[in-house]
Structures are given as C-alpha cells and as structure tokens.
Amino acid sequence: MYVSVKGGEKAINNAHSWLSEIRRGDVNIAELNIKQISEQLTLSVDRVMSEGSLYDKDLSALAIKQSRGDLIEAIFLMRAYRTTLPRIGSSKPIETSKMLCLRRISATFKDIPGKQKLGPTFDYTHRLLDFKLLADGEYEKAKIEKYDDKEIPHVLSFLNKEGLIQKEIHSGKTSKDITRNPINFPLTRSERLQSLSRGDEGFLLGLAYSTQRGYARNHAFVGELRTGFVEVQFEIPELGIEINIADVMFTECESVNQFKGSKKIPAQFTRGYGLVFGQLERKAISMALVDRSMRWKEFGEEYLGVAAQDEEFVISHCDNIQATGFLEHIKLPHYVDFQAELDLVRKIREEYKKNEQRT
Amino acid sequence: MQNESRKQWLSSLATADENYLISLWDNLNMKIEYNWLREPEIGSVMVQGKVGATGDNFNVGEVTITRCSLNLDKKIQGHGYVQGRNKYKSKIAALCDALMQTEKKEIIKRNIIDKLIKYKNNKRNEILSKTEATKVDFFTLVRGEDK
Numbered sequence: 001m002y003v004s005v006k007g008g009e010k011a012i013n014n015a016h017s018w019l020s021e022i023r024r025g026d027v028n029i030a031e032l033n034i035k036q037i038s039e040q041l042t043l044s045v046d047r048v049m050s051e052g053s054l055y056d057k058d059l060s061a062l063a064i065k066q067s068r069g070d071l072i073e074a075i076f077l078m079r080a081y082r083t084t085l086p087r088i089g090s091s092k093p094i095e096t097s098k099m100l101c102l103r104r105i106s107a108t109f110k111d112i113p114g115k116q117k118l119g120p121t122f123d124y125t126h127r128l129l130d131f132k133l134l135a136d137g138e139y140e141k142a143k144i145e146k147y148d149d150k151e152i153p154h155v156l157s158f159l160n161k162e163g164l165i166q167k168e169i170h171s172g173k174t175s176k177d178i179t180r181n182p183i184n185f186p187l188t189r190s191e192r193l194q195s196l197s198r199g200d201e202g203f204l205l206g207l208a209y210s211t212q213r214g215y216a217r218n219h220a221f222v223g224e225l226r227t228g229f230v231e232v233q234f235e236i237p238e239l240g241i242e243i244n245i246a247d248v249m250f251t252e253c254e255s256v257n258q259f260k261g262s263k264k265i266p267a268q269f270t271r272g273y274g275l276v277f278g279q280l281e282r283k284a285i286s287m288a289l290v291d292r293s294m295r296w297k298e299f300g301e302e303y304l305g306v307a308a309q310d311e312e313f314v315i316s317h318c319d320n321i322q323a324t325g326f327l328e329h330i331k332l333p334h335y336v337d338f339q340a341e342l343d344l345v346r347k348i349r350e351e352y353k354k355n356e357q358r359t
Numbered sequence: 360m361q362n363e364s365r366k367q368w369l370s371s372l373a374t375a376d377e378n379y380l381i382s383l384w385d386n387l388n389m390k391i392e393y394n395w396l397r398e399p400e401i402g403s404v405m406v407q408g409k410v411g412a413t414g415d416n417f418n419v420g421e422v423t424i425t426r427c428s429l430n431l432d433k434k435i436q437g438h439g440y441v442q443g444r445n446k447y448k449s450k451i452a453a454l455c456d457a458l459m460q461t462e463k464k465e466i467i468k469r470n471i472i473d474k475l476i477k478y479k480n481n482k483r484n485e486i487l488s489k490t491e492a493t494k495v496d497f498f499t500l501v502r503g504e505d506k
Binding site for chain 2: 093117120170
C-alpha cells in the first residue's frame with residue numbers, strides 16, 4: 001500500500017544539490033566530458049547500451065556521467081529515455097556473417113576459413129596492474145598487416161553441412177516484441193533471446209556458471225565468438241528503398257553442446273546463441289549458455305528443476321531495471337504499512353500474555 | 360538503376376560520421392531554399408537479429424535514428440534518415456538526397472558522397488588491417504615419443 005506523505009521537499013532539493021556537487025567531485029580536477037567517456041570507457045558504454053536496449057554511444061556516456069558511474073542507474077536512464085522515442089520501424093534481420101570483424105575466434109576448430117583473429121582482447125594479458133597508466137599518456141599503437149577482404153563464414157556452418165549440428169528453425173513468423181506486449185509463458189525462443197540480450201550481465205553470468213558446474217547438464221564449447229560492425233538495413237517507408245541506416249557493433253557467440261540423441265533424432269550437436277550490442281563477450285557467452293539450458297523441452301531432455309532450465313525464473317528475473325525497481329522501492333517510506341504490522345504484532349503479543357496469565 | 364544509386368547515397372549519408380558530414384556540407388556554403396514536409400524528429404528503429412544467425416527473427420534492441428523530409432520545389436523531395444540524434448545531420452542528408460536528383464548532382468556527389476564513401480572505406484581498411492595483425496599462426500611441435 002502506498003500512502004502519499006507530504007513534506008521533505010526541502011530535504012529532497014538539498015539532497016539533489018549535494019548529489020550534483022559530489023558528482024562533480026574535486027573542482028581542482030578537470031571535469032570528465034562525454035567524449036572521454038565514450039572513447040575511453042567503451043566497455044561500460046557498451047554495457048549500458050546493451051542492457052539499456054538502445055544503441056547510442058553519446059547517450060550512454062551521458063547516462064554514465066549522470067549516474068556517477070553506477071551502471072545500473074545509467075541503464076535505468078537509458079531505458080527511461082528509450083520509452084520517449086517514437087518507433088520509426090523495424091530493421092531487416094542483420095547478417096552477422098557479413099560482420100566487419102575486430103575479433104573472431106573458435107574454441108572448437110583450430111584451422112578455420114577466415115582464421116582465428118584475437119582483436120583487442122584482455123585474454124592472455126597477465127592481469128597485473130599497469131602502473132604506466134598512472135603516469136603518462138603513452139600507449140602502444142596497433143600493428144597492421146595486409147589482408148584479404150573476404151566474408152568470414154560462421155564456423156558452425158561447417159558442422160551444418162555434415163548434418164552434425166541441429167539446424168535453426170526458420171518458421172518465418174515475426175517475433176513478438178516483449179517491450180510492447182505482455183510476457184506470457186511459455187515464450188518462444190525469439191522472445192527469450194530478446195529478453196536475454198537486454199538482461200543483466202551479472203545475473204546471466206551466474207546462471208551460465210551454474211550450468212557449467214552441473215545445475216543442468218550443459219557442457220558447452222564456444223563454437224565461435226565474433227565482435228564487429230554489422231550494417232543494419234532498413235526500408236525507408238516513403239521510398240520503399242532499403243538502406244544501410246546504421247552501423248552497429250555486436251558480439252555474437254554460438255555455443256556447441258553435445259546431444260546424445262533421442263528416438264526421433266540421431267546424436268548430434270545442439271546450439272546456444274548469444275547476440276548483444278557492443279563488445280561484451282562475457283555476456284554473449286553467458287547468453288548462449290542460458291539460451292541452451294532453457295531449450296531442454298525442445299530436445300526432450302530431462303528437467304532437473306534447476307534455475308537455468310526454468311524460463312519463467314530466468315526471464316522474470318534477468319531484467320535489472322525491473323529487479324532494482326522492486327528491490328529499491330522498499331527503502332521508500334512504508335510508514336503506514338509498517339504501522340499496521342506493528343499494531344498487529346503488539347496485539348498478538350498482548351493476547352499471548354493474557355493466555356499465559358490464565359494458565 | 361536509379362534506386363540502386365539512391366540506395367547507396369542514402370546509406371552513405373545515414374551512416375556518415377556526423378562531424379565529417381557537417382564539415383563537408385558547411386564547406387560547400389550552399390544556400391538552398393526548401394520547405395519542410397516533416398521537420399527533423401528523433402526516434403528509434405528496432406534492430407532484428409536471427410536466432411542462431413540463420414533462423415527466425417528476434418528483436419535485439421533499438422538504435423537511435425533521426426529523420427526529416429523536405430522539398431526543393433513541388434517536384435523534388437529529399438529524405439534524411441540518419442543514425443543518431445543529430446537534427447542538422449538529418450537535414451543535410453535530406454538536402455543532399457534532394458540535390459542528388461537535380462543538376463547539382465555532380466557537386467554533391469564529388470564533394471560529399473564520394474568523400475563519405477572514401478572515409479568509410481578507410482575506416483574499414485584500418486579495422487581489417489589491425490584485425491589481420493592479430494591473426495593466430497599455429498605451428499605444431501612433434502612429440503618426443505613419436506620419434
């Protein structure tokens with residue numbers, strides 16, 4: 001129950017003034033500008049775009065600045081802004097096989113057409129603090145080499161040719177937009193993927209990890225991981241001409257999981273899929289693993305009663321804005337609710353005392 | 360054929376680096392009269408992915424888009440659909456789209472469209488050559504017991 005409480009206006013205004021001052025920090029230190037954030041804190045910017053479900057680097061950087069670097073607060077700001085935007089339309093489905101890759105690796109095949117390309121990665125760094133970054137503005141320049149500008153095919157398409165991996169279903173149905181329609185379980189895989197793609201990285205990481213540790217039989221290989229720019233195609237309504245309306249960075253993960261087969265299907269590999277805005281490979285991999293574990297019904301696998309198999313549990317709790325909204329509201333005034341509880345507990349105690357005296 | 364080339368210039372304008380496009384346009388110093396059909400408005404386009412890269416569509420998230428439409432005279436219309444939230448970029452795109460249908464076509468093509476294409480190609484080449492430098496060359500070692 002919510003009861004309007006008056007008062008506190010001055011306290012709120014003054015609290016927000018202090019927030020503004022503390023956000024600025026020590027005025028003897030140069031103020032951060034939006035471009036510094038969008039150029040140098042790129043992975044925070046990517047996370048806010050991904051979970052804010054809106055690809056716009058400047059807005060994301062602004063949200064990070066405004067929220068003092070609290071990324072969930074920043075995601076909240078992005079989501080709130082997103083709801084004010086008129087929807088012009090929907091793009092054609094993107095072709096990730098035509099991605100301009102910065103990075104492309106496979107953990108299942110060593111020699112693949114298009115080769116393994118590491119890109120700008122933290123992998124193989126020693127995870128030692130680099131004190132040089134404290135001191136000067138020096139940095140190493142990227143090396144360059146001659147290349148062939150050829151399309152890089154998906155690794156799993158090779159398994160596909162041999163029939164060793166389950167084929168994706170192409171029903172031609174349009175996917176319901178979970179931001180425009182209420183969620184009704186059970187969901188289609190398309191609806192689950194939309195929800196996971198904007199889901200909380202930490203939550204998905206935890207769930208994906210749980211499947212690796214045995215909470216859902218789900219031993220996954222990273223068939224392929226790629227990060228790069230994809231052209232988004234959109235048909236201009238006035239002209240009926242399809243144009244490349246935006247260039248968007250994505251990370252895509254295709255996981256490969258063993259499947260022992262059933263009466264209907266011989267043993268083959270199955271897939272999990274992750275696709276997120278930006279260079280967020282931890283999240284893309286987590287998404288693929290969680291996608292796969294929720295597909296148990298499709299493959300006639302055993303339901304083990306674990307969290308990562310339960311789509312209602314996963315989808316209802318993976319959205320950090322819904323979660324934080326409900327969680328944080330309990331710190332707002334609940335004086336009347338609590339007063340009622342207090343009265344109730346006092347009454348029960350009185351009755352208890354009376355009963356004790358009687359015996 | 361007309362549609363193919365219009366598709367190309369609209370694409371170049373849509374994905375252009377906004378500061379670069381603005382500087383190219385401002386340098387031309389053209390005074391163009393036009394009427395708004397739709398003043399610049401900021402909105403979004405829902406980006407669709409494919410399940411497993413090949414299957415059914417699903418909604419990934421939105422991208423900010425600004426659009427506007429104008430006409431130069433009663434006959435020629437220009438549409439400015441661009442990535443991001445820059446209304447001026449959208450207006451320039453609409454003006455360029457309209458002018459590409461007039462005798463000023465060559466000026467716009469040479470001074471703006473071709474340069475945008477070159478700029479984008481350079482960016483592409485830069486990424487490709489840096490990515491290539493991180494290509495893994497495997498070499499195998501012979502194990503002792505096989506000798």
